[in-house]
Each structure stands twice: as structure tokens, then as C-alpha cells.
Amino acid sequence: MMFLLSFWTQDYLVLDKTFTLNNYIEAFTQPVYQLLFSRSLYISLTVTFFTVLLAYPMAYFISFYGGNRKALWLFLITIPFWTSYLLRMFLWKVILGYNGVLNSFLLWLEMISEPLTFILYNSNAVIIALTHGWAPFAILPIFVSLEKIDRSLLEASRDLGDGPIKQFFRVILPLSMPGVVGAALIIFIPTVGDYITPKLVGGTDGLMIANMIQVQFSKANNAPLAAALSVSSLVIVAFISIVFVLINKKYLRRY
Amino acid sequence: MGKLVQVKNAFKSFGDVNAVNGVSLDIEEGQFYSLLGPSGCGKTTLLRLIAGFEKPTSGQVFIDNTSMEGIEPNLRPTNMVFQNYAIFPHLNVEENVAYGLRNKRENRTKQNKLVDEALELVGLSGLNKRSANALSGGQKQRVALARALILKPKVLLLDEPLSALDKKLREQMQSELRHLQRAVGITFILVTHDQYEALTMSDRVAVMFDGKVAQEASPRDLYELPTSQKVASFIGEMTFIEGEIIGENQKLKIQSEIFGQITIDKSRVFGQSSKRIVLGIRPEKIAIVPRTSRSKNLVSGKIIDVSYFGETTNYKVACGATETLTISSQNSVGQLSYSVGEEIQLKADLDNIIAFST
Numbered sequence: 001m002m003f004l005l006s007f008w009t010q011d012y013l014v015l016d017k018t019f020t021l022n023n024y025i026e027a028f029t030q031p032v033y034q035l036l037f038s039r040s041l042y043i044s045l046t047v048t049f050f051t052v053l054l055a056y057p058m059a060y061f062i063s064f065y066g067g068n069r070k071a072l073w074l075f076l077i078t079i080p081f082w083t084s085y086l087l088r089m090f091l092w093k094v095i096l097g098y099n100g101v102l103n104s105f106l107l108w109l110e111m112i113s114e115p116l117t118f119i120l121y122n123s124n125a126v127i128i129a130l131t132h133g134w135a136p137f138a139i140l141p142i143f144v145s146l147e148k149i150d151r152s153l154l155e156a157s158r159d160l161g162d163g164p165i166k167q168f169f170r171v172i173l174p175l176s177m178p179g180v181v182g183a184a185l186i187i188f189i190p191t192v193g194d195y196i197t198p199k200l201v202g203g204t205d206g207l208m209i210a211n212m213i214q215v216q217f218s219k220a221n222n223a224p225l226a227a228a229l230s231v232s233s234l235v236i237v238a239f240i241s242i243v244f245v246l247i248n249k250k251y252l253r254r255y
Numbered sequence: 256m257g258k259l260v261q262v263k264n265a266f267k268s269f270g271d272v273n274a275v276n277g278v279s280l281d282i283e284e285g286q287f288y289s290l291l292g293p294s295g296c297g298k299t300t301l302l303r304l305i306a307g308f309e310k311p312t313s314g315q316v317f318i319d320n321t322s323m324e325g326i327e328p329n330l331r332p333t334n335m336v337f338q339n340y341a342i343f344p345h346l347n348v349e350e351n352v353a354y355g356l357r358n359k360r361e362n363r364t365k366q367n368k369l370v371d372e373a374l375e376l377v378g379l380s381g382l383n384k385r386s387a388n389a390l391s392g393g394q395k396q397r398v399a400l401a402r403a404l405i406l407k408p409k410v411l412l413l414d415e416p417l418s419a420l421d422k423k424l425r426e427q428m429q430s431e432l433r434h435l436q437r438a439v440g441i442t443f444i445l446v447t448h449d450q451y452e453a454l455t456m457s458d459r460v461a462v463m464f465d466g467k468v469a470q471e472a473s474p475r476d477l478y479e480l481p482t483s484q485k486v487a488s489f490i491g492e493m494t495f496i497e498g499e500i501i502g503e504n505q506k507l508k509i510q511s512e513i514f515g516q517i518t519i520d521k522s523r524v525f526g527q528s529s530k531r532i533v534l535g536i537r538p539e540k541i542a543i544v545p546r547t548s549r550s551k552n553l554v555s556g557k558i559i560d561v562s563y564f565g566e567t568t569n570y571k572v573a574c575g576a577t578e579t580l581t582i583s584s585q586n587s588v589g590q591l592s593y594s595v596g597e598e599i600q601l602k603a604d605l606d607n608i609i610a611f612s613t
Binding site for chain 2: 150152153155156157158159160161162163166170171174175
């Protein structure tokens with residue numbers, strides 16, 4: 001339905017069903033859409049990067065130092081999910097805002113003389129909020145892949161002369177790559193199309209493609225263009241995901 | 256030859272369990288040394304203390320007269336072959352074997368040559384590029400060996416390396432390991448629960464029970480002169496017969512139901528002297544003799560059980576009112592076989608009897 005819609009034209013309330021590629025041409029040539037696409041990808045890839053970077057040490061800690069409290073640690077990680085996603089994103093407004101918690105705190109510490117403005121209503125805010133929101137999802141696949149590593153391999157690498165750092169880069173990281181790639185996919189795919197977070201904390205500089213799609217569907221009354229944008233982002237996400245999967249396969253083939 | 260590995264009064268406890276409970280060992284350079292014992296006796300823990308994967312609760316480990324206290328496994332002159340081989344699944348055969356070498360500063364060409372040599376040593380020439388997952392159990396074993404030996408450790412530690420292999424391959428690997436050890440001259444310390452493996456491969460064996468060394472001896476002494484009933488029944492089979500000391504001079508005079516009055520040299524009596532004594536004899540030291548033969552020390556009895564092993568047959572023979580003898584008879588040419596219920600006459604080799612006072 002959406003696919004078909006993207007080849008039609010809408011004139012106020014009338015749908016012109018003649019086949020046209022104009023929507024796609026517009027989607028890929030108009031600077032505003034190009035900007036939104038690239039910003040979405042930028043935000044999403046940055047979020048993916050930081051999420052994995054943050055999640056890895058947590059997963060590592062739980063897996064290697066969790067002892068018999070691993071279940072408890074994993075349980076604690078789910079606590080943020082006890083409140084709704086919307087609420088958590090909204091709270092970032094409170095934290096990052098002009099008179100927000102962070103600014104008040106820094107002002108009180110006299111580390112800054114006036115409130116920071118680069119942290120709310122732009123893409124940085126979106127990145128921070130999304131990274132926080134999605135980190136737990138990245139922890140699990142990484143945790144599982146770390147758990148699967150046979151501990152005797154770690155002893156073997158020590159036995160063969162590796163110190164802790166070499167051991168990490170020669171054994172632990174390569175063997176947990178499937179989990180890392182899995183986590184990256186899990187974060188990347190949904191965050192590209194995220195709509196609520198940029199709407200709440202993104203201001204105008206932080207808007208993403210999903211926001212534009214929503215505008216086109218409702219206010220701008222141009223469902224075919226919205227459909228074309230949706231299909232386009234679908235294709236882009238699919239393409240990047242396939243690249244991820246291929247990387248994953250390269251690592252998985254060895255096992 | 257100097258003492259290469261010394262364990263001095265080592266203790267290791269996990270919570271309430273004393274896995275290693277006061278062990279002292281001296282292992283000479285170039286020896287094939289085995290730690291033998293039932294599972295849970297602490298032999299693997301002891302090996303891991305030597306490797307550095309566990310820290311002793313008290314006591315010390317010396318390698319080459321250097322205390323290993325506070326020295327991490329990667330800095331010890333030991334390498335280990337793990338029970339499950341611990342082959343890196345993300346690396347191929349060559350990368351696995353070269354793993355430890357890559358930490359050294361020699362150039363690649365030389366390293367690659369060493370890898371080829373090591374693979375040849377363990378009989379895996381030409382498999383350099385094979386993926387670790389495409390290897391059979393025996394091949395993984397060889398990769399693990401090559402990977403450890405290539406670093407020329409002072410001591411090679413082997414943690415039940417053969418237990419995952421089938422019987423034929425295990426026997427083949429046993430003799431290969433023995434040859435390999437002689438060829439490279441490195442001290443091997445083998446942990447095993449398989450008594451025959453320990454006996455056939457080692458120069459010396461330490462038998463462990465409950466975290467302690469029960470006896471440390473050459474394989475022959477261990478079998479022929481076990482110093483306790485526990486060791487005697489763990490290594491091979493032994494029949495125990497109640498006896499009573501009735502006289503004592505240079506030799507001990509012992510009365511028992513089956514053998515009547517016999518004398519045993521004091522060098523073959525173990526344990527504290529007391530009235531109650533247990534005689535032990537190995538099944539193959541008793542022969543079946545024709546019922547017509549007449550000589551001293553003959554015992555007659557009735558077969559109550561027959562176990563056929565191919566090259567040998569074991570008979571359980573009820574002799575007298577309470578005692579049962581187990582005898583092992585070679586199924587060689589001309590040897591008669593017997594069945595349950597038959598009366599047979601036995602002749603025990605009294606020189607091979609040992610006594611444990613309890």
C-alpha cells in the first residue's frame with residue numbers, strides 16, 4: 001500500500017493514481033530531505049557507536065565479574081524500562097534544559113557562568129537521549145556473546161604469554177564481535193526512524209526523517225511524498241543493515 | 256639433574272573445601288611426572304597452582320629455584336595443554352600454533368619456520384591453514400601440544416589431555432606423547448585419573464587422595480609396593496585377606512585363613528604395627544594349578560564369578576568360609592578355561608604378598 005502510494009500524487013483530498021517517480025526525485029534531490037536523511041543516519045550511527053561503546057564495558061563487567069549475581073545485574077538493567085519510553089525521553093528535557101538539572105548543577109558548581117545551550121534542542125540532545133534509551137538493548141547481545149566464550153580460552157591466552165590487554169584484543173573482542181554487530185543492528189535500525197525523541201529534545205536542528213514523514217502525512221497533506229520518503233529510508237536502512245550482517249557473517253563463518 | 260619444580264607445603268582452599276591440603280613435591284628436570292587420583296582429589300588444582308591460574312592459600316611453588324609467588328601465568332616458564340584443548344576458534348591451525356610466538360620479538364620468517372617445525376613434530380604438516388573447527392579431537396590435541404611446545408617451556412603441564420579421545424586414539428597418543436617428551440627433553444607434568452596412562456607413560460607418579468599425596472614412586476614400585484590399601488586398590492586390582500600376627504623377628508609371621516602360616520619380609524609390611532593385619536595380593540600373582548598337583552601353599556576353592564576380558568579372564572574364587580580370591584589368568588595357548596561352580600586349585604606366589612597393618 002505504502003509502496004504503491006509512493007508512486008502517486010496527492011492534490012489536497014484527491015489522489016491521482018497515475019504512475020510517477022516525482023516523489024522519489026523530490027525525496028532525493030530536495031536539499032531539505034537530503035539533509036534530514038544524512039542527519040538521521042549521522043545521529044543513528046553516532047548513537048549506535050556510543051551505545052555499543054557504553055554497553056560493552058557493562059556487558060563485560062556482568063559477564064566476567066557478575067559472579068552468581070549476573071541475573072540480578074541484568075534485572076537492574078531493565079529498571080529503566082519500568083517507566084515509559086516517552087517519559088524517559090521527556091525527562092531528558094528536564095535534565096538538559098536551559099534551567100535544567102545539569103545546567104543548574106554546573107552553575108551551582110560555578111563551572112559555567114551561563115547555562116549551556118548546545119545540549120538541548122539539537123542533534124546532540126537527540127544523541128544523548130537515544131543512547132541512554134537504547135543502551136540496555138545493546139548490553140544483552142554483547143553479554144550473551146561474552147558468556148559464550150569458553151573461559152579456558154582466556155587461560156590459554158594468558159598461558160601463551162598475553163597480558164590482560166593483549167588478551168582482550170586477541171581473544172575476547174574478536175570472539176564477541178557477533179554480539180557487537182548484533183547490538184549495532186538492534187540499535188541502528190530502530191533509531192534511524194525514531195520520531196518521539198527528536199520531537200521532544202531535538203528542537204529544529206535535531207529533527208530527523210521520521211518527523212518529516214509525519215509532517216508530510218498530516219500537516220503538509222502529501223501522503224505520496226511521505227510514502228516515498230518512508231520507502232527510501234527503508235531502502236537505506238536495509239542497505240546499511242546488510243553491510244552489518246555481512247560483517248557479522250565474516251566473523252561468524254569462523255565458528 | 257636438578258629439581259626443576261618444587262611444591263612446598265601447598266594448600267589451596269575454595270571456601271570450606273581444601274582442594275590441595277598440604278602437598279610437597281620435587282619434580283626433576285626432564286622427567287615425565289604424573290599426578291594420579293580420582294576426580295576431586297585436587298590434582299588439577301595442584302597443576303593450576305604450578306601454572307599460576309590459582310594462587311596457593313599457603314605454601315609455595317618454585318620453578319628452577321625461583322619462587323613463583325606473584326608471578327602471573329603469562330610470565331611463568333610453563334605452558335599448558337588444556338583438558339578441552341582450548342583451541343582458539345577464530346584462528347586457523349597456524350595462527351593457533353603461532354599464538355604465543357607472536358608475543359616474542361623474533362621476525363616472522365623465523366616464526367613461520369618454527370610453526371612448520373612444530374606442526375611436523377606433532378604430525379600435522381600441511382594443515383597450516385585449516386580452520387580450528389574443522390579439526391578432529393586428536394588433531395586439536397596435537398595443535399594444543401604444538402602451541403605449547405613451540406614456546407620451549409621449562410615445564411609442560413597437561414591437564415587430562417587424553418580423556419576426551421577414544422580408546423584406540425588414546426593409546427596411540429600415549430605412546431606419541433612419551434616419545435615426544437623424550438625427543439624434546441622438556442619436563443612434562445601430566446594430570447590423569449587413568450592409572451594405566453600414569454603407569455605406562457611416567458617416570459614417576461604421585462597418587463593423590465583428598466588433596467594429599469598418598470604415595471610418590473616409580474610406576475613399578477607403585478604397583479608392586481603400594482604403601483597403603485587405598486593406593487593398592489586404586490592402582491590395578493588387589494585382593495585383601497584378613498590376617499593375624501603370630502610371631503615377629505626379622506620377618507613377620509602371619510596366620511590367615513587361606514594361606515595358613517606365612518612369613519613376610521618387614522620391607523613388605525606397611526603401616527603402624529598392630530595385631531590386625533591385611534594381606535594383599537595381585538590377581539595375576541595367583542596361578543591355577545591342576546587339582547592333582549601336591550605341593551605347599553596350595554589353596555582350593557570354588558569359582559563364583561567369571562569375567563572374560565579377551566586376553567585375560569578374571570575368576571572370583573571362594574576359598575574357605577569367608578574369604579574370596581580374585582585371580583587373573585592369561586588366556587594363552589593351552590590354558591584351560593573354567594566356569595562358575597567348578598572347584599579349582601590355586602597356587603599363590605607368596606613372595607609377592609604385601610601386608611598392611613591397620
